[in-house]
Amino acid sequence: MMRRTDTTWAQVKVGVVLIFGIAAILYTIMNLNSGMGVFASAATFQASLDDSQGIKVGAPVRISGVDVGNVKGVLIDPGKGTVILSFTVNTEMRPLLHDDAAIMIRPMGLLGDKYLDLLAGSPKQPPLSDGAVLSGRGDAADITGVAGSATATLQNVDQTLRELKGILANINAGKGTAGKLVTDSTLYDHSAQLIRKVDILSEKTSHLLASIERGDGTVGKLMTDRALYDRATAAVGEMQKLGALLNQPDGTLGKLARDPALYQRLEGVTAKSEALMGKIERGDGTLGKLVNQDQLYKRADKVLSEVEGLIADIKKDPKRYFKFSVF
Template sequence: MTSKRRDEVLVGLLLLTAIVIGLGGTIWIARGGLSKGYSMYARFPWGAGLKQGQPVLLAGVQVGFVDEVKLIPDGTITVRLQVQKEHQVPAGTTASVKANGIFGDQLIALQPVRGAQGYMSAGDTIPVGAGSPTTDQLLTKGDSIAANVQALTDEARAQFVADGGVKDIRRTVADLTKLVAQLSSVAAAQSAQLTKTQEQLRRTLSSIDSVKVDSSVKNVQAMTASFEQLSRELRETNTKVQGVVDKVSNGEGTAGKLMNDPKLYARMDSLLAHIDALVLDINKNPRKYINLKIF
């Protein structure tokens, strides 16, 4: 092997070693470096997309990483979180899986509660909160929405194009245009008729003679005076009649005595009865009372 060839091999080995050391150092630092920290746990459903080495954020600050992921047959995965020892997780904190970038990577977000009293201990299981939808879920939802939109578009095309819906709409618009034109014509005709009627009324009012109006007013005044005179006469007559009634009620005069004296009323009634009997007897036996002789 020539000296030049040997140098190239050495340079390549050095570069490869540097790359390996750099990657290893990066992973080592990301996992806490010399500070191992303490472990905590969380349980998520299958399909969370978690794997070893993914970051763990507490209120948006990276405090650790995913140390281990175990698949459980009951449909969940148990995740061991390695948290740096200088960070404590407040009590009441919840864990959720969130997207880390746009390339499908995930992270675990720890969301603390404001004003929490105390902290969780090492080895505790952090309760799971509501997570944000993953990229796959968003893509699936987008595909579903696109399919629904496509179905609606196909249905609209079938209704408006294949079944003649566009023609019906055009026909309806044309009919509405005709109707509006007819209504405008009717409104114009009514406006002209109203103007004509107003003009006729104005001419009629202007043709009324003021002398006739004055004469009508005088006639009304005369009729009013006549009604006032008649009213006075009626009041006087009413007063007189009321006086007569009062006298009769008080027993004054013949009529009053007749109405207020029971004995006199009885005598008058008896007298009328005798007169009726006498008239009846005269009608039956006129010769008894009338003796007429003709010589």
């Protein structure tokens, strides 16, 4: 019986050693995950923020992506309604913290785990004092917000797809302008006719250009006849000579163009001609009466009629008017 009791006690001792060993291993693993050595000391800090973003006790604390501690507690301040985070930082990292230090809660991945990002602050600021409460806020790029935005975006995409499906259904049914364009064969027939007309016009244009190149017709001769070009060049030369003559001050044309006396004389002649024409129109003078009074016309007509009658009578009986005698 004593041997059985001794064996039981030995087993108890082995069990206790195993329990302490497992606890030590777990403690070591937890400290390694927090970035702290097994026997390293840690400083405890607090931070106040509006939302914990679902961060849990044991979440790592990191400075510039390096694990330096872990979260020890997540509580709500009953008086202010804010979240109070307690976290530890390896004492070796304590000199890096300054008075403007702050925290941010960031996601570790798509699974929703969080970690505490400790912003050390500016080196120009004094070291962080003991008992200071750091300010913090949730990360703007929180995965929850991203998921919410993605959900809203998917809803908008779904709504757009439904509207697009309705538009395509209306088009297939021939509704609206787009539907008629797709389903109405009249537009196709008109387009085909227009294309044929364009082809005919293009063919006629090609024939016309070919005939012009061959020199057929008036346009073709204008484009290809060398003699016409020579005549046009000669005409331009004559015009240039005429311009030179006009520019000569001693010539007749030059004097007509430049001498005001000739112009004044021509203007005087024109005025006298206008006055003469006015008298004729009014019936003044012999010419005026000849032009405007029909009495003279009647008298002249009567005289001519009598002369014609006399000539006819003479032709009929010349002996009546002429007598010939030899002796």
